[in-house]
Amino acid sequence: MMNFIRLRLFLVIILFFLFTIFSPQVLSAAEQDVTLEKVKATIPELEKLTKEELEKTGIPGAAIAIVYKDQVVYAKGFGVKETVFQLASVSKPIASTIVAAIITDGKITWDSRISDLDPSFEMYDPWVTREVTLRDMFAHRSGLPDHAGDLLEDLGFSREEILYRLRYQRPDSSFRSQYAYTNFGLTEAGVAAAKSTGKTWEEVASEKLYKPLGMSSTSSQYADFVARKNRALGHVLVDGKWVAKYKRDPDTESPAGGVSSSVNDLAKWMRLQLNNGKFDDKQLIAADPLQETHYPHMLTGFSPLTGLPGFYGLGWSVGYDEQGRLRLSHSGAFDLGAATTVFLIPSEELGIVVLTNAFPIGIPEGLANTFLDFVLYGKPTQDWLIIYKEAFAQMMKAESGEAADYSKAPAQPAPALAKEAYIGTYTNDFFGDIAIVEKDGGLAIQQGPKKMTFPMKHWDRDTFIYETEGESAIGLSGVIFTVGEDGKAAGVVVENLNIHGEGKFTRVQDKR
Numbered sequence: 001m002m003n004f005i006r007l008r009l010f011l012v013i014i015l016f017f018l019f020t021i022f023s024p025q026v027l028s029a030a031e032q033d034v035t036l037e038k039v040k041a042t043i044p045e046l047e048k049l050t051k052e053e054l055e056k057t058g059i060p061g062a063a064i065a066i067v068y069k070d071q072v073v074y075a076k077g078f079g080v081k082e083t084v085f086q087l088a089s090v091s092k093p094i095a096s097t098i099v100a101a102i103i104t105d106g107k108i109t110w111d112s113r114i115s116d117l118d119p120s121f122e123m124y125d126p127w128v129t130r131e132v133t134l135r136d137m138f139a140h141r142s143g144l145p146d147h148a149g150d151l152l153e154d155l156g157f158s159r160e161e162i163l164y165r166l167r168y169q170r171p172d173s174s175f176r177s178q179y180a181y182t183n184f185g186l187t188e189a190g191v192a193a194a195k196s197t198g199k200t201w202e203e204v205a206s207e208k209l210y211k212p213l214g215m216s217s218t219s220s221q222y223a224d225f226v227a228r229k230n231r232a233l234g235h236v237l238v239d240g241k242w243v244a245k246y247k248r249d250p251d252t253e254s255p256a257g258g259v260s261s262s263v264n265d266l267a268k269w270m271r272l273q274l275n276n277g278k279f280d281d282k283q284l285i286a287a288d289p290l291q292e293t294h295y296p297h298m299l300t301g302f303s304p305l306t307g308l309p310g311f312y313g314l315g316w317s318v319g320y321d322e323q324g325r326l327r328l329s330h331s332g333a334f335d336l337g338a339a340t341t342v343f344l345i346p347s348e349e350l351g352i353v354v355l356t357n358a359f360p361i362g363i364p365e366g367l368a369n370t371f372l373d374f375v376l377y378g379k380p381t382q383d384w385l386i387i388y389k390e391a392f393a394q395m396m397k398a399e400s401g402e403a404a405d406y407s408k409a410p411a412q413p414a415p416a417l418a419k420e421a422y423i424g425t426y427t428n429d430f431f432g433d434i435a436i437v438e439k440d441g442g443l444a445i446q447q448g449p450k451k452m453t454f455p456m457k458h459w460d461r462d463t464f465i466y467e468t469e470g471e472s473a474i475g476l477s478g479v480i481f482t483v484g485e486d487g488k489a490a491g492v493v494v495e496n497l498n499i500h501g502e503g504k505f506t507r508v509q510d511k512r
Helices: 005-018 036-057 089-106 126-131 132-137 152-154 159-168 183-195 201-213 222-227 251-257 265-274 287-293 364-376 384-402
Strands: 061-070 071-078 236-238 240-245 298-302 309-312 317-320 326-332 336-347 349-354 424-426 432-439 442-448 450-455 457-460 462-469 476-483 488-494 505-506
Touching: 036 061, 036 071, 036 364, 061 265, 061 364, 071 265, 089 132, 089 251, 089 265, 089 287, 089 326, 089 336, 132 183, 152 159, 152 183, 159 183, 159 251, 183 201, 183 251, 201 251, 201 265, 236 317, 265 336, 265 349, 265 476, 326 349, 336 364, 349 364, 364 384, 424 488, 432 450, 432 488, 442 462, 450 462
Parallel strands: none
Antiparallel strands: 061 071, 061 349, 236 240, 298 309, 309 317, 317 326, 326 336, 336 349, 424 432, 424 505, 432 442, 442 450, 457 462, 462 476, 476 488, 488 505
């Protein structure tokens, strides 16, 4: 069974490299020229498309900002006022900006070892523990599996506990050999960089970036987002209607997904990025460490249309179009109700950010790519909105196909053993203890430090099912017991926790 968020974000990255580096023909130099007039002339079409998509899809709110040659050309909300949105993984390029600001002070570099900055952190392999750097974690090349630690977050573990438990996470590849997107690896790098200043990540983010840029509506703390009067509540589809059903607190992975901001604030950040660390004629961040975030660090794949490679930098997806232009981007998504994207073309000093407060269906990416095509080529090279919608729909279908199908009960299920055969505590190093307890006449599974309790339903013989919750929820998951010679369960596999093999638990023997 695959990690479903992993599949989604992998697809988003593939879509970026597949589509944003493709153009149907190489245009003449004159046709490629980007001007302020071209940018402004595109805005009415962008507004029209945005309004049409919001009406068509029912997405409750969106906001867009465009910068060009150090000017904010456009910043507007649709369905919302001056509103703060949760950015999800668009937090990552913001985090690498913050680390570049710390590096500017001269105490650390991108190649500083995490073991020197945060001696408490360990990886599975002691050699990797000694050698892994800030650069490795921001480029997702540490050997940690995709999304290692995300399920611990869902179960209510604190940031400190999650980062501690990564030492029990077996690597998915050799150190620095492969790309694997990992929220908590990047989070550890942010936390370690902040420790060099003697302050927390949240304090450093504010002092090094948000305050100097005047980003007064931006924070790396969920409490600040909740306290905003104008905040965009996350929405999910329920029976075809968008509903503000969940709250998503991403504090545990703040550097990787915990920023909230407005498009007006993000326009300032895009200006800083496109102006090599300078803002309003002040060099706030040294150009060199900021530029390093834009360089290709790890190969992520090749476009089947052009053969051109795609990369990940430091907190950025990095690609080049057929005209040789560097294109930087990052998308963000919360299944519980957020979809965001940012695109920069540094050579043209052009950037766009699109924020929505709804489950991801491809709208931000479709709008951003359409806008860029209009500016660069005078017309869309593809129907990006349809392409992204279809791609996200296919992705959801593929995700559903990965999980065991518990929609139809067995025709003749074998009976379970007596409840006492399953009741007890089970453990492993990564997830710690889980418990099978009696509840309301049946069985339930307790998980995590808060003992989150989920009723289980018998499925067949020693297999039960329960409804998963949280950002990484997959619907129904199996809980499969292995019965020992004594007639009691000796172990259990919790399917939704077993993505990388960590979902196997051994019974804790009763003390006598």
